[in-house]
Amino acid sequence: MDLPRPTDDGDGRTARKRRAIMQAATDVFLEHGYLGASMDEVATRAGVSKQTVYKQFHGKEHLFTEIILGTTTQVVGGFVRAFANTLDQATDIDEAFRDLSHRFLDNLMQPDVLRLRRLVVAEADRFPEISGAWFEGAFHRSLVLLGEAMARLADRGLLRELLDPTLAAYHFAGLVMYKPMNQVMFAGSRANPDTDELNLIADQAAAVFLAAYRR
Amino acid sequence: MDLPRPTDDGDGRTARKRRAIMQAATDVFLEHGYLGASMDEVATRAGVSKQTVYKQFHGKEHLFTEIILGTTTQVVGGFVRAFANTLDQATDIDEAFRDLSHRFLDNLMQPDVLRLRRLVVAEADRFPEISGAWFEGAFHRSLVLLGEAMARLADRGLLRELLDPTLAAYHFAGLVMYKPMNQVMFAGSRANPDTDELNLIADQAAAVFLAAYRR
Secondary structure: OOOOOHHHOHHHHHHHHHHHHHHHHHHHHHHHHHHHOOHHHHHHHHOOOHHHHHHHHOOHHHHHHHHHHOOHHHHHHHHHHHHHHHHHOOOOHHHHHHHHHHHHHHHHOOHHHHHHHHHHHHHOOOOHHHHHHHHHHHHHHHHHHHHHHHHHHHHOOOEOOOOOHHHHHHHHHHHHHHHHHHHHHHHOHHHOOOHHHHHHHHHHHHHHHHHHHEO | OOOOOHHHOOHHHHHHHHHHHHHHHHHHHHHHHHHHOOHHHHHHHHOOOHHHHHHHHOOHHHHHHHHHHOOHHHHHHHHHHHHHHHHHOOOOHHHHHHHHHHHHHHHHOOHHHHHHHHHHHHHOOOOHHHHHHHHHHHHHHHHHHHHHHHHHHHHOOOEOOOOOHHHHHHHHHHHHHHHHHHHHHHHOHHHOOOHHHHHHHHHHHHHHHHHHHEO
16 A cells, blocks of 8 residues: 655645646547547546646636646756757767757657647647747747757857758758658657667758758 | 539539538538537538438548548649659759749648648547558658659769658658748648748758758
8 A cells, every 4th residue: 555655745746636637638638629628527537526627727728728838938948958058068060969869859759748749739720829829939939949059059160150040940850850750640659660760860860950051 | 693514413513512521521520629520510511411421421430531531642643743743854953942842832831731731630649540541641652752753863963872762852841841830730820921931941941951962
């Protein structure tokens, strides 16, 4: 029998319940679409009362908004810090961009990230403000910041001068992500490319990017 | 008053009804998700009887399959012929790849194509066989064929030797499509980039691709 652990009280328990509700709600939204999702089912799957769901999230639209936008700042912060560090500390840019490709794949091919992505796409025309805010605040924002890190590499003479640093960042992301992300998004989560293929994709993307952008 | 035209009978009328049903069903699937979609609503929106829907498409799953897979061969055929011709007849590869970028954007940013794409993504985990067949038969197949056309350019000495022609084709597609497609898929159909931005994206993608792949 598991004894209650010290983290089981106060904020710890509330935070765990919130995570359980958000996980369950993501499942239910993905299975039934936003309109078909019921708060009863969310509560049942999360193992909490419906009252708890409403206390924590007020209602279905607020819960949906929290799922899409709740982790944006945190995700962007961590992801961007990691790749900005990689580039800012680079002395060997071949190695730095290979490293960056692998970080992109490791982060973006995670099941939770893919589920969030699928949910945003599925409901983007119903909630253009929410999905638009996610795109601007997380997706596009990350690439703007990556472009700024690339511009610093250009200032250090390691990349050619960038007329549009954000577009250069999208080029890098497109070279890395276009094949594996479409495969997974279209062919379903079971179609994840294997490790060898991902390694090849990462290394080739870095090589092609640098062939075009190296000083 | 419109008089009945010669095409209004026989196959013409049946084909128009099928198109109307498929259009209406795409709307209903996108609005309510697959599970929430009702055949009654499809029939009402298409302006036909429910009996006609069943006679033409048997049931909901068959209708969904037809929407996703029904136009695959036709789309791939037309799209691939266009870009294979562009590359096979190229003498100026800068011009040819700029032309190809614009063709990609013109074809793939069309509202109907975007709606189909959104529908496949939304339901990919529910129908991995259907969406997987679409990915293999349309998306991936187009890029395999584009890769073969690129390999012929390499044989003619206009591109460098390609170790993985399909990956080269994905690189090109990623350079062109990653920014505008994600913008539209995530931020909703109202976020379509304007013509000036699309022209810049197309030209830059071609330039970056050739910087890496030119012989």
